[in-house]
Amino acid sequence: MNQLVAAPVPRLPRVNRYLAFGAGLTVLALAVALVGLAYSPYAPSKVDLLHRLAAPSPAHLLGTDRFGRDVLSRVLAGGWRSITLGFGATALGLAIGLPVALATGFHRGRLDQIVMRFVDALLSIPTLVFALLVIVGLGPGLVQAVLALGIAASPKFVRIVRSAVLDAASHDYVTAARARGESGLYIQYGEILPSVWAPIIVEGSINVGFALVGGAALSYLGLGTQPPHADWGVMINEAQKYISVSFWPLLGPALAICASVIGFNLLGEGLRDRLHVQRSFRDD
Amino acid sequence: MTDPLIAIENLTVSFAVGGVLHPAVKDLSLTLHASEVVGLVGESGSGKSTALLAVMSYLPGNAVVEAGRVLHGGVDLLRASRETLDDVRGRRIAMIYQDPTTALNPAMTVGAQIAEVLARHLSMEGARARERTHELLRLVQLDDPPRVAAAHPHQLSGGMQQRVMIAMALAGEPDVLLMDEPTTALDVVRTLHRQIRSAIVFVSHNLAAVAQLADRIGVLYAGELMELGPAARVLEEPSHPYTRGLIAAVPRIGARRLPQGIPGTASRDPQRFTHCVFADRCAFTADICRSSRPALLVPSSGGHLSRCHFAGEPSRIGAVPGERATRATHDRMHETSPLLEVSRLSVEYRRGAGFLGLGRAHAVRAVRDVSFRLPRRRVLAVVGESGSGKSTLARALLRLTPAAQGRIVFDGADVRAFDAGHLRAYRRRAQIVFQNPTSSLNPHKTVADIVARPLVLEGVPREDRRSRVLATLRAVGLTEAYLDRHPAQLSGGEKQRVALARAFVTEPLLVVLDEPTTALDVSVQATILELLLEQKERTGCAYLLISHDLAVVRQVADEVLVMRNGEVCEIGPAERIFGSPSHPYTRELLAAVPDLEPPAARNSV
Numbered sequence: 001m002n003q004l005v006a007a008p009v010p011r012l013p014r015v016n017r018y019l020a021f022g023a024g025l026t027v028l029a030l031a032v033a034l035v036g037l038a039y040s041p042y043a044p045s046k047v048d049l050l051h052r053l054a055a056p057s058p059a060h061l062l063g064t065d066r067f068g069r070d071v072l073s074r075v076l077a078g079g080w081r082s083i084t085l086g087f088g089a090t091a092l093g094l095a096i097g098l099p100v101a102l103a104t105g106f107h108r109g110r111l112d113q114i115v116m117r118f119v120d121a122l123l124s125i126p127t128l129v130f131a132l133l134v135i136v137g138l139g140p141g142l143v144q145a146v147l148a149l150g151i152a153a154s155p156k157f158v159r160i161v162r163s164a165v166l167d168a169a170s171h172d173y174v175t176a177a178r179a180r181g182e183s184g185l186y187i188q189y190g191e192i193l194p195s196v197w198a199p200i201i202v203e204g205s206i207n208v209g210f211a212l213v214g215g216a217a218l219s220y221l222g223l224g225t226q227p228p229h230a231d232w233g234v235m236i237n238e239a240q241k242y243i244s245v246s247f248w249p250l251l252g253p254a255l256a257i258c259a260s261v262i263g264f265n266l267l268g269e270g271l272r273d274r275l276h277v278q279r280s281f282r283d284d
Numbered sequence: 285m286t287d288p289l290i291a292i293e294n295l296t297v298s299f300a301v302g303g304v305l306h307p308a309v310k311d312l313s314l315t316l317h318a319s320e321v322v323g324l325v326g327e328s329g330s331g332k333s334t335a336l337l338a339v340m341s342y343l344p345g346n347a348v349v350e351a352g353r354v355l356h357g358g359v360d361l362l363r364a365s366r367e368t369l370d371d372v373r374g375r376r377i378a379m380i381y382q383d384p385t386t387a388l389n390p391a392m393t394v395g396a397q398i399a400e401v402l403a404r405h406l407s408m409e410g411a412r413a414r415e416r417t418h419e420l421l422r423l424v425q426l427d428d429p430p431r432v433a434a435a436h437p438h439q440l441s442g443g444m445q446q447r448v449m450i451a452m453a454l455a456g457e458p459d460v461l462l463m464d465e466p467t468t469a470l471d472v473v474r475t476l477h478r479q480i481r482s483a484i485v486f487v488s489h490n491l492a493a494v495a496q497l498a499d500r501i502g503v504l505y506a507g508e509l510m511e512l513g514p515a516a517r518v519l520e521e522p523s524h525p526y527t528r529g530l531i532a533a534v535p536r537i538g539a540r541r542l543p544q545g546i547p548g549t550a551s552r553d554p555q556r557f558t559h560c561v562f563a564d565r566c567a568f569t570a571d572i573c574r575s576s577r578p579a580l581l582v583p584s585s586g587g588h589l590s591r592c593h594f595a596g597e598p599s600r601i602g603a604v605p606g607e608r609a610t611r612a613t614h615d616r617m618h619e620t621s622p623l624l625e626v627s628r629l630s631v632e633y634r635r636g637a638g639f640l641g642l643g644r645a646h647a648v649r650a651v652r653d654v655s656f657r658l659p660r661r662r663v664l665a666v667v668g669e670s671g672s673g674k675s676t677l678a679r680a681l682l683r684l685t686p687a688a689q690g691r692i693v694f695d696g697a698d699v700r701a702f703d704a705g706h707l708r709a710y711r712r713r714a715q716i717v718f719q720n721p722t723s724s725l726n727p728h729k730t731v732a733d734i735v736a737r738p739l740v741l742e743g744v745p746r747e748d749r750r751s752r753v754l755a756t757l758r759a760v761g762l763t764e765a766y767l768d769r770h771p772a773q774l775s776g777g778e779k780q781r782v783a784l785a786r787a788f789v790t791e792p793l794l795v796v797l798d799e800p801t802t803a804l805d806v807s808v809q810a811t812i813l814e815l816l817l818e819q820k821e822r823t824g825c826a827y828l829l830i831s832h833d834l835a836v837v838r839q840v841a842d843e844v845l846v847m848r849n850g851e852v853c854e855i856g857p858a859e860r861i862f863g864s865p866s867h868p869y870t871r872e873l874l875a876a877v878p879d880l881e882p883p884a885a886r887n888s889v
Contacts (some may be wrong), residue, residue, distance in 0.1 A: 172724035176786070179682050180738050181711035194728035 019270025025263025036076030044077035063248030089211035092150025097157025105165030201268030295352035323498030327805035378453035384445035395433030513588030523583035545811025629690030665841035673850035719799035721779035777808035
């Protein structure tokens, strides 16, 4: 048998711009949260009724809100709560949703039919209402809000990831794994999971933003972050009532949420491209 | 000679991928005259599809026409306005696509789709259009046109859909038909061409299919036109080493000889056109081949062109490929107790069971009462059309699908009675290789991980794994350099070699080959077949070869089992099945295989 000479390896993109940009934004959001734990220019709940809804100035870089509180200080101070809420709820939702999606999509059959009808029933409840139902049982507070939003998000993850699992499971490499006697768990986590990263990343990063805003709604009802503390969602919620007077209080927290969501999304996509080479060079 | 219907002049097309231009077609010139059939043959990456799409001016968005033009009626189609193209496409030039299931609209009746073309291009409506639709369907040899016209695509068989698509292409009464990989409807097209005499350009990877239809054949390789000439000349006196290699690689049903592969893979280097693109794989490469690009030369007489420096000196590039030594048939005296013995095996699917299986289910028998014996070191081929149950049979043997009835005895043990532990042991000794190597390798793993995994399962210690993986990779013709690659960085043939390595690394006794070469290029297919036979000799395993390609089966099988609708039609030694088939269905299958020789009927035209 003639030995094949290894053809030159197609070049992979060395510096992935998504990855760099996404990682930068994510690091920025995390840095804001960390800095806010230790430092803010003003006390975040210091009221200054003489400077209400002020535009940005050297004294208040992001302006002030309806009580004259410094927006930058509140963005910094609320950062860790928002990050915990957004990423925590998403991580929890995935932690519940992924195993269910992998098991049902891989095994199919009766279990799949029962679980998926149940998931469909849960999906028919609006996420926020579902979160409220959970929090009624748990009581108010940040940790409870994370739990509530995470549990409420999980059916959505099951639905979306399961369809990707079904697609991946139809590939011959899954049949090949079964034919060589791999365990079901190995096939789910070793063979299928790497193939379903794309929907996980897209849905996960969207959910980070959703959890932030959902957390604000819970806080508004007195069930999430407790006043006078703030998180980015709460700040947006408060500021939108005064949007006709001044949009400055909205800008800071909105930018912070945008940066985290876009950063997380790009980071995820970049990681996927980086880790999982799927470039095809077909031209015919 | 009259003006050509279509003249492709010095066409160079590249694709922009990641900011780099990858040339797909270089300097292609080709003419098509009225009622002529030109076949372009090439393997993947040869640029044949790009050439075909360029004629329609249907190139994808990232295609860049770097030079050349496509003339039709004095107009350069590559630079024509949208309006001009709208009137040319479907009316003067029509395309017949490879896959009717995606080319036909599933939401419209077949008749309505044909009527659309009639209304758009011939302003034909109402009863006249209906009548014409039926005429067209009759023209493509479909019975009962009114019934077919009223059907939706899914109500028709694949073959009927293909004919409908041809009828649709004919509706605009085009002068030129373009066909992408016509494989199943060859006979229809041939009869049709005798009746309507429109010119046809078609592309195919299948040299035998091209031989059935074409007046002239163009051979494309890595974007270059390597050889062009009258069909009989190109097939019988090929003057380019690549064409010769390609012909030698085609499995022939008429002769039991091993097809011969061409080593290596086609170059994708954007700079490849500075020399002969085939130089790396050619057996007759000289210095000039690596330093200058050959021109299209006339090797012998007019109308025949070859892009080889030695086209004028046929003796320099060896002899025309002749018959190769016949493969030694096995000595039947050595037949021992069978490795695999299957008796009265049936497999059922439950259909229509509904939610939680509460509905009324009915069992569909996919495989019925199949019995056979497979001794060690032998190859049993299971042949049949898609839906014949041959893949289900293979899956049932490996217990990937439960069997309903019957016995499977492997090496003396009852496979259906295996508990989890025995099943695991069985699966190490019975392996499977799939048709599509892209789907059978996890794109997220490296070659090293893929090939080592069965050893991990077997509990082979880490330090021994590497040497066994390397030994197996070498046995399938790969080197250490491949260890860290991902499947996306491999060619189709290389991927299939990795899949083979994964199957052979645990030294199985039985390997199920599910259409192992169908997804591969012809020149690679031959190499893989050769490799499979080599592995069999090396490891002493037996093969169960699932295939619909009788020409491939002819080359490697000892025994043949013909299946239809889940049942065995005929089983017996390969020589007898191919030499004197007793079942009418087997004869039908054999008659449908295209061969390289142009059909005798064509000579009378």
